Amino acid sequence: xxxxxxxxxxxxxxxxxxxxxxxxxxxxxxxxxxxxxxxxxxxxxxxxxxxxxxxxxxxxxxxxxxxxxxxxxxxxxxxxxxxxxxxxxxxxxxxxxxxxxxxxxxxxxxxxxxxxxxxxxxxxxxxxxxxxxxxxxxxxxxxxxxxxxxxxxxxxxxxxxxxxxxxxxxxxxxxxxxxxxxxxxxxxxxxxxxxxxxxxxxxxxxxxxxxxxxxxxxxxxxxxxxxxxxxxxxxxxxxxxxxxxxxxxxxxxxxxxxxxxxxxxxxxxxxxxxxxxxxxxxxxxxxxxxxxxxxxxxxxxxxxxxxxxxxxxxxxxxxxxxxxxxxxxxxx
Amino acid sequence: xxxxxxxxxxxxxxxxxxxxxxxxxxxxxxxxxxxxxxxxxxxxxxxxxxxxxxxxxxxxxxxxxxxxxxxxxxxxxxxxxxxxxxxxxxxxxxxxxxxxxxxxxxxxxxxxxxxxxxxxxxxxxxxxxxxxxxxxxxxxxxxxxxxxxxxxxxxxxxxxxxxxxxxxxxxxxxxxxxxxxxxxxxxxxxxxxxxxxxxxxxxxxxxxxxxxxxxxxxxxxxxxxxxxxxxxxxxxxxxxxxxxxxxxxxxxxxxxxxxxxxxxxxxxxxxxxxxxxxxxxxxxxxxxxxxxxxxxxxxxxxxxxxxxxxxxxxxxxxx
Numbered sequence: 001x002x003x004x005x006x007x008x009x010x011x012x013x014x015x016x017x018x019x020x021x022x023x024x025x026x027x028x029x030x031x032x033x034x035x036x037x038x039x040x041x042x043x044x045x046x047x048x049x050x051x052x053x054x055x056x057x058x059x060x061x062x063x064x065x066x067x068x069x070x071x072x073x074x075x076x077x078x079x080x081x082x083x084x085x086x087x088x089x090x091x092x093x094x095x096x097x098x099x100x101x102x103x104x105x106x107x108x109x110x111x112x113x114x115x116x117x118x119x120x121x122x123x124x125x126x127x128x129x130x131x132x133x134x135x136x137x138x139x140x141x142x143x144x145x146x147x148x149x150x151x152x153x154x155x156x157x158x159x160x161x162x163x164x165x166x167x168x169x170x171x172x173x174x175x176x177x178x179x180x181x182x183x184x185x186x187x188x189x190x191x192x193x194x195x196x197x198x199x200x201x202x203x204x205x206x207x208x209x210x211x212x213x214x215x216x217x218x219x220x221x222x223x224x225x226x227x228x229x230x231x232x233x234x235x236x237x238x239x240x241x242x243x244x245x246x247x248x249x250x251x252x253x254x255x256x257x258x259x260x261x262x263x264x265x266x267x268x269x270x271x272x273x274x275x276x277x278x279x280x281x282x283x284x285x286x287x288x289x290x291x292x293x294x295x296x297x298x299x300x301x302x303x304x305x306x307x308x309x310x311x312x313x314x315x316x317x318x319x320x321x322x323x324x325x326x327x328x329x330x331x332x
Numbered sequence: 333x334x335x336x337x338x339x340x341x342x343x344x345x346x347x348x349x350x351x352x353x354x355x356x357x358x359x360x361x362x363x364x365x366x367x368x369x370x371x372x373x374x375x376x377x378x379x380x381x382x383x384x385x386x387x388x389x390x391x392x393x394x395x396x397x398x399x400x401x402x403x404x405x406x407x408x409x410x411x412x413x414x415x416x417x418x419x420x421x422x423x424x425x426x427x428x429x430x431x432x433x434x435x436x437x438x439x440x441x442x443x444x445x446x447x448x449x450x451x452x453x454x455x456x457x458x459x460x461x462x463x464x465x466x467x468x469x470x471x472x473x474x475x476x477x478x479x480x481x482x483x484x485x486x487x488x489x490x491x492x493x494x495x496x497x498x499x500x501x502x503x504x505x506x507x508x509x510x511x512x513x514x515x516x517x518x519x520x521x522x523x524x525x526x527x528x529x530x531x532x533x534x535x536x537x538x539x540x541x542x543x544x545x546x547x548x549x550x551x552x553x554x555x556x557x558x559x560x561x562x563x564x565x566x567x568x569x570x571x572x573x574x575x576x577x578x579x580x581x582x583x584x585x586x587x588x589x590x591x592x593x594x595x596x597x598x599x600x601x602x603x604x605x606x607x608x609x610x611x612x613x614x615x616x617x618x619x620x621x622x623x624x625x626x627x628x629x630x631x632x633x634x635x636x637x638x639x640x641x642x643x644x645x646x647x648x649x650x651x
Contacts, residue, residue, distance in 0.1 A: 015474070015478060015481070018474075018478055019478050019481055019482070022478065023482065026487070026490050026491070026494075027490065029490075029491075029494045030493050030494050031493070031494060140629065140632060140633070140636075141625070143576075143632060144576065144580075144625050144628035144629040144632055145624075145625055145628075146580050146583045146584060146587075146600065146603070146621075146624055146625075147580075147584065148583070148584060148587045148604075149603060149621045149624070149625075152603075152610060152617070153610070156610045156611055159611075263480065266480065266481070266482070266483045266484070267483065267484075267485075269483045269485075269486075270483040270484065270485035273485055273486070273584075273588065274584055274587065274588070277587070288486055289489075289588050289589075289590070292486075292489050292490055292493050292590060293493070293589065293590070295493070300490065303486070304482050304486065307481070307482060307483060307486075308481040308482055311480070311481045311482075312481055
């Protein structure tokens with residue numbers, strides 16, 4: 001197992017190198033970070049030369065790539081370069097944003113998975129029951145909704161709820177503008193109140209979308225295993241229904257959902273981009289939208305590399321989980 | 333989705349070289365009849381199909397019959413829905429019905445284009461990888477792995493940002509829906525390519541492929557006449573679902589300001605422009621929202637019905 005993990009991590013190094021090159025090309029094609037600045041008012045040639053010197057954009061592509069990649073592996077992720085906001089180290093800002101987003105999406109992903117698996121399993125075991133039809137209907141509706149609309153509606157609802165709370169003399173509960181930057185304060189009760197107020201709506205909007213996907217997948221794979229010969233054999237031998245469902249069908253039906261959720265963690269970051277824009281969180285989502293809009297090459301690159309590493313690690317965890325669920329899969 | 337047991341896989345492959353006999357064509361038609369009958373029995377799918385056709389007609393013919401054009405501005409601003417303006421008017425005094433018709437048109441154009449592109453790219457690359465194996469397969473599969481480690485929303489956003497520069501420099505008048513569609517098509521082929529690769533890997537070992545090879549069929553003919561027809565169920569279902577995904581992804585991109593740009597439009601852009609109107613003028617926000625949900629719901633229903641029609645095993649129950 002240990003050797004397998006090491007080997008997998010080693011294999012992903014070339015993948016990351018190629019990915020970094022591809023990303024660098026993509027980011028380079030976004031255009032000149034100084035384009036806007038040059039158009040604002042006439043600049044002297046000396047100013048322009050100095051500015052390009054600072055961004056590094058005066059050097060050829062390969063040279064810039066090598067310089068950036070060399071710095072990156074030693075822990076220097078570059079700086080923001082667009083004039084007016086230049087000189088901020090990418091790494092600090094990005095890691096801070098990453099922490100904010102991670103707390104949001106890991107919680108949401110976990111809730112969505114648990115809910116989705118539970119609803120999918122019940123829907124499959126009691127196929128064509130009222131529960132199954134309701135769950136299918138709801139997940140279809142959620143599946144067809146754009147995430148940002150859900151988030152916007154929730155936000156408007158949150159504001160309404162706040163106004164109502166205020167009218168009955170309570171405190172405003174829902175925070176629609178991101179978690180407070182300096183953390184939560186006060187007594188334990190107050191902290192729970194603030195924490196839930198800040199997290200509840202973004203979490204719901206992320207859960208809503210992911211839940212639909214997971215419950216559909218879990219239902220389909222559970223139906224497949226429930227109809228498999230080995231489950232029938234188990235039942236023919238006389239074991240209880242619960243045991244045949246949970247020990248034989250459920251365990252095998254978990255394998256596809258692990259694949260889906262590990263591939264979906266990237267979409268989780270994508271979803272965070274939307275949710276954070278709506279609820280004005282200063283996480284990865286806000287970071288990347290601003291970086292792309294302003295053309296901040298090193299910020300975009302840092303984002304891409306960080307998510308790439310994160311997704312690779314998640315896929316590795318998924319592969320290890322397979323081996324736990326299905327003893328026929330041997331990793332070494 | 334394994335090929336064994338699926339009705340399409342059991343259909344005898346057309347003999348290479350010779351004319352298809354009457355027997356062959358009757359069998360083929362029967363398969364399709366069976367699938368069609370299963371599909372039409374699926375109430376939700378049928379409903380989805382009708383809804384989708386109505387939406388397409390509304391988008392592409394509605395403008396001809398509707399009394400106002402999207403260029404007619406100067407009605408009273410922010411009129412709530414009424415007989416004259418069933419969806420009200422927006423902040424510039426434009427008629428929302430005319431604007432919505434145009435928005436659906438652009439969203440559908442983009443979605444259909446994306447579904448077509450991603451399916452073609454995915455099927456061709458998946459089939460090549462699965463059939464050739466070896467280094468070609470390694471190359472394509474690693475490339476897919478590579479694109480999967482970066483969120484597709486971000487790749488799309490970076491590419492579209494790039495197109496702003498291109499369209500300004502090229503002076504193309506800022507019409508960018510096509511660019512958005514092309515880029516979305518370029519990143520959405522990954523999952524279908526993976527699925528097709530897997531199917532082709534197992535299909536290429538089948539006896540009928542061996543027979544075709546023994547008869548001297550060319551690689552091209554084996555892949556396109558013998559192998560790919562056996563994956564057609566998966567391809568159709570995936571292409572259908574890609575339409576819904578594309579509508580939603582395009583809307584998300586337009587929402588963060590990195591998608592379709594004015595003077596082009598889309599439902600996503602309309603929602604984004606009206607995102608602050610939800611409490612005061614809710615019809616401006618809710619109308620495009622409802623139409624996005626209708627499109628993607630219709631398409632998802634069709635896709636689900638097709639899947640059940642092609643592969644009835646999921647329906648044959650139960651423990």
